[in-house]
Amino acid sequence: MKLSAPIYHLKRKAKRLSREAGIPLHDALDRIATTEGYSAWSLLAAKAAAVTPANRLFPQLKPGDMVLVGARPGQGKTLMSLELAVEAMKSGHRAAFFSLEYTEKDVLDRLRVIGIDSAQFDELFEIDCSDAINADYVVKQMAASPRGTFVVIDYLQLLDQRRENPDLTVQVRALKSFARDKGLIVVFISQIDRSYDPSIKPCPDLSDVRLPNPLDLTLFDRTCFINNAEVQFRAAS
Missing domain, CATH: 3.40.50.300 (P-loop containing nucleotide triphosphate hydrolases)
Known part of the structure; x- marks a missing residue:
């Protein structure tokens, strides 16, 4: 599955969500991962890390x-x-x-x-x-x-x-x-x-x-x- 944006951009999006929603960064990362079709950020990151x-x-x-x-x-x-x-x-x-x-x-x-x-x-x-x-x-x-x-x-x-x-x-x-x-x-x-x-x-x-x-x-x-x-x-x- 191709990501909608480079992982660095998704990370910045998660940091912004963390600040705006007042939630921990790891929760924000998981939310962003969900929008990309992954159940958790760790799965998204592992997929992205396959070829970096x-x-x-x-x-x-x-x-x-x-x-x-x-x-x-x-x-x-x-x-x-x-x-x-x-x-x-x-x-x-x-x-x-x-x-x-x-x-x-x-x-x-x-x-x-x-x-x-x-x-x-x-x-x-x-x-x-x-x-x-x-x-x-x-x-x-x-x-x-x-x-x-x-x-x-x-x-x-x-x-x-x-x-x-x-x-x-x-x-x-x-x-x-x-x-x-x-x-x-x-x-x-x-x-x-x-x-x-x-x-x-x-x-x-x-x-x-x-x-x-x-x-x-x-x-x-x-x-x-x-x-x-x-x-x-x-x-x-």
């Missing part, structure tokens, strides 16, 4: 890669990053989600949006929402991680928001070196500048990355940009 950009893109990643996932708010960059992490765990690798933006509950809620119960991965998945997150913190937490561990950092522009933290380029360089030495895959969720105009190009690109502080974008090996269900994944140039 994430399960096509993940096999292209290799240990040591640094990946930038960028989109304007509400376009699915967090869900894409989580879907990639799920693909890693399905392959038997560990995954970690470091967030300066969300709480642990927020992250678990977003996993449920894509039809995933974190319990199914038991000890493979780690969520860290510490206020102390920066490159040094991630390196220390991941020091004993096995090759192939998948790390998501949410999000790039917050890493140097505290004055005591090193410059953003210094932090990204450190994480790139660490990822290559340890054989990890590191994904950075990134904001896109408000000046991005979808009427001019279907997806943002590196020139649209919001950079309140300087950053050498050539440090990234691959990029994934999303807009209105359009996904563009390529090697960074």
Whole structure:
């Protein structure tokens, strides 16, 4: 059964319904699923997950890669990053989600949006929402991680928001070196500048990355940009 809209749009519709009707998000998701012909959101999400950009893109990643996932708010960059992490765990690798933006509950809620119960991965998945997150913190937490561990950092522009933290380029360089030495895959969720105009190009690109502080974008090996269900994944140039 074909969905009436991309799953990211249906999720936003459910969030709006949750606010307007004063019901829990999971109930709103189930209501939206019903309108699409499914008895529960988990069934809809499982069907949608059968063929997704994430399960096509993940096999292209290799240990040591640094990946930038960028989109304007509400376009699915967090869900894409989580879907990639799920693909890693399905392959038997560990995954970690470091967030300066969300709480642990927020992250678990977003996993449920894509039809995933974190319990199914038991000890493979780690969520860290510490206020102390920066490159040094991630390196220390991941020091004993096995090759192939998948790390998501949410999000790039917050890493140097505290004055005591090193410059953003210094932090990204450190994480790139660490990822290559340890054989990890590191994904950075990134904001896109408000000046991005979808009427001019279907997806943002590196020139649209919001950079309140300087950053050498050539440090990234691959990029994934999303807009209105359009996904563009390529090697960074």
